Amino acid sequence: MNRYKGRPLKPQLSKSLRNNLRFLLAEAGNQVVGLQNYIAQNHDGSAAELLDRGGYIFNLKARIHNACYQQMQKTANSESESLVLRAVDHIANHLERIAELCSDCNHHVAQLTSRKSLCSDESIQLLDRVALGISLIERALFDRDTQLAVKIGEAQRALDKHCQQLLERCGASLNDKKHNDDLVSSLFVLQSIKHMGNTLLKISETILSACLGQPITMDRYLSLSGFVDHLQKSGGNKLIVETIAETRSGSAVSGISETDKDDVIAIFKDGKKHKLKEEQKSVENWHEIYPGIAPKILSYRKQGRSAALLIEHLQGTTFENILLQGSDKLQKKALTQLTETLHDIWRKTLRQQDFNAHYMLQLQKRLPDVYALHPAFQQSRGLIAGIAMPSFDKLVKRCQKLEKKIAAPFSVYIHGDFNTDNIIFDPLENKINFIDLHRSRFMDYVQDVSVFMVSNYRLQALDQFHRQRVLKVNLAMYRFAADFAQRRNDASFELRLALGLARSLATSTRFTLDKTLARAMFYRSRYLLEQVLQCKHSSTYHVPIKEIFSWLI
Numbered sequence: 001m002n003r004y005k006g007r008p009l010k011p012q013l014s015k016s017l018r019n020n021l022r023f024l025l026a027e028a029g030n031q032v033v034g035l036q037n038y039i040a041q042n043h044d045g046s047a048a049e050l051l052d053r054g055g056y057i058f059n060l061k062a063r064i065h066n067a068c069y070q071q072m073q074k075t076a077n078s079e080s081e082s083l084v085l086r087a088v089d090h091i092a093n094h095l096e097r098i099a100e101l102c103s104d105c106n107h108h109v110a111q112l113t114s115r116k117s118l119c120s121d122e123s124i125q126l127l128d129r130v131a132l133g134i135s136l137i138e139r140a141l142f143d144r145d146t147q148l149a150v151k152i153g154e155a156q157r158a159l160d161k162h163c164q165q166l167l168e169r170c171g172a173s174l175n176d177k178k179h180n181d182d183l184v185s186s187l188f189v190l191q192s193i194k195h196m197g198n199t200l201l202k203i204s205e206t207i208l209s210a211c212l213g214q215p216i217t218m219d220r221y222l223s224l225s226g227f228v229d230h231l232q233k234s235g236g237n238k239l240i241v242e243t244i245a246e247t248r249s250g251s252a253v254s255g256i257s258e259t260d261k262d263d264v265i266a267i268f269k270d271g272k273k274h275k276l277k278e279e280q281k282s283v284e285n286w287h288e289i290y291p292g293i294a295p296k297i298l299s300y301r302k303q304g305r306s307a308a309l310l311i312e313h314l315q316g317t318t319f320e321n322i323l324l325q326g327s328d329k330l331q332k333k334a335l336t337q338l339t340e341t342l343h344d345i346w347r348k349t350l351r352q353q354d355f356n357a358h359y360m361l362q363l364q365k366r367l368p369d370v371y372a373l374h375p376a377f378q379q380s381r382g383l384i385a386g387i388a389m390p391s392f393d394k395l396v397k398r399c400q401k402l403e404k405k406i407a408a409p410f411s412v413y414i415h416g417d418f419n420t421d422n423i424i425f426d427p428l429e430n431k432i433n434f435i436d437l438h439r440s441r442f443m444d445y446v447q448d449v450s451v452f453m454v455s456n457y458r459l460q461a462l463d464q465f466h467r468q469r470v471l472k473v474n475l476a477m478y479r480f481a482a483d484f485a486q487r488r489n490d491a492s493f494e495l496r497l498a499l500g501l502a503r504s505l506a507t508s509t510r511f512t513l514d515k516t517l518a519r520a521m522f523y524r525s526r527y528l529l530e531q532v533l534q535c536k537h538s539s540t541y542h543v544p545i546k547e548i549f550s551w552l553i
Contacts, residue, residue: 013084017067021088024060025138027053028095031102032131032196036124038109057099064092087141087210094203098130101192101199108185108192119166119186126162126193129155133200140207146221149211153204153218159197163190214254220270223301223308227268228256255313266298270308276300279438280309282416286437289413290345293434314433316426323420323469324459334425334432335473339480341432346412346445346484355411357444359499360400362507367393369510370522377509377522392506392522395529402532403499406492408444416440418448419455446493449481450500457521457549458508471549478545494541495532501548502528524548 031053068089072082133155140148170186201218209216216224255264270276286294296312317326322334371378379391390398415422416439424433453474459466478497485493506525509518528548535541 020060020063024095027057028098029134031099032127035102035105036127039120039123057096061092061096065089083210087206090206091203094199097199098196101196105189105192108188111185112182130196144211146211149204149207153201156197156201163194166190219303219306223303227310264313267311267313273307275438276307276309282437282440314424316424318421319423320420337432349413351411354407355444356407357447359503360396360403363503366507373510374518398533399529406495409490411442412445414443414448418451446496446500450504454504454508474549475545492538494543495538498528498532498543
């Protein structure tokens with residue numbers, strides 16, 4: 001990516017720090033060469049002595065760590081200098097790891113009665129790749145050369161492939177009991193060399209992250225590089241890539257803009273292949289079902305186990321930002337357009353067939369994660385004033401049985417992850433757009449309604465003004481959805497909304513470290529479940545929206 005191959009960083013690192021890094025690089029390289037000599041049975045004694053210098057390597061790493069820490073404490077450090085200091089510290093740890101792997105190999109080679117089972121020539125050639133990768137580290141880091149950094153990482157793929165072939169060859173020979181001990185030792189050696197490749201990949205990614213100013217993997221860099229080259233060939237200037245967000249599903253989202261302009265021209269999103277494929281398919285479905293609501297997919301690329309999307313950048317701001325920072329006029333305008341858009345989508349995509357969203361089953365699947373973060377929520381039944389209170393799990397199971405009888409009379413195409421930061425409003429065009437669409441499908445519309453309300457509540461609007469605004473927005477969304485339900489003869493709307501809210505309130509606690517907020521959400525979830533179980537006539541029940549969303553505690 002040409003954008004990142006310009007002026008070297010030339011950080012103001014102390015002379016002793018740079019010298020210690022050079023010493024460590026040289027020592028790690030010597031360890032690899034010494035191991036090669038030992039495998040080839042050349043100068044066995046000196047090789048063993050060389051590989052025994054773990055204390056010296058540890059001291060070098062400790063000096064580098066201390067120097068980086070001390071230098072980062074200086075307030076005058078520039079951003080680029082801090083990035084390089086962190087990179088140097090990480091690289092020192094990885095170099096020590098390579099030296100440890102060399103030492104492990106040394107011990108296993110010493111146990112061999114014959115070097116033939118080790119495939120000596122092949123092993124020495126593999127270690128040549130490791131030595132080459134180490135020799136490129138200093139230039140790649142301090143010259144900010146992303147091509148050299150990629151070359152370091154490429155060693156991992158070659159080592160992984162060839163080591164795997166040799167491992168399979170050795171494994172297939174294990175039936176020969178005569179040489180089993182040698183074969184086992186050889187397997188350990190090859191596995192350690194394979195780990196050296198993985199360590200070089202980490203070093204490569206550390207250097208790339210320092211060059212780009214954001215955490216990045218090799219797969220992500222290669223995908224991003226391809227997208228940026230594509231955009232530049234299309235007539236753009238040099239491009240800047242900046243991280244915008246990181247999703248809970250593991251995807252990273254970056255904005256791509258031109259160097260001489262502030263406007264983002266495209267969104268780069270990468271993550272697990274199956275999730276990105278789902279999102280691409282969902283966006284395509286939206287374009288067919290309701291054109292204009294979803295952004296355009298400019299390009300899709302697969303890279304290893306990952307994938308990446310280049311997505312059209314949408315004008316406007318998120319509903320979350322409007323709720324927290326926008327004026328009353330803008331907030332009302334956005335909410336009005338949102339409800340009108342939802343009504344149009346629901347009307348056009350409605351399928352007149354019973355549909356059960358199974359909110360309690362969704363909740364059950366996520367409860368282990370909730371209890372892992374908040375173990376106090378997992379309680380057996382208790383007593384209040386002598387009255388037995390069932391556990392939360394028991395309430396969920398009871399509601400699950402009831403839920404089978406209250407399926408939605410129809411389904412519509414929903415967003416699937418209808419948090420307020422996934423809704424974009426453009427006030428100039430008076431237009432709503434949706435993003436992050438990998439969970440879109442035909443479903444009970446109550447799912448989107450409940451997720452929307454709880455996402456507003458999770459914003460932790462602590463001051464009175466914003467708490468009232470959140471309540472008003474949730475009440476408005478409730479009235480809109482209730483009106484739609486009434487017009488469509490949806491008699492179980494209120495009960496399903498209570499279950500949907502209970503599901504979203506409880507599951508949201510697994511992302512909430514604030515104990516007060518988490519407890520407030522969890523108790524509200526329990527309160528709704530108890531109400532549903534006590535309800536005798538669904539036609540008379542109404543979800544207590546005002547009580548649920550009025551206070552945080």
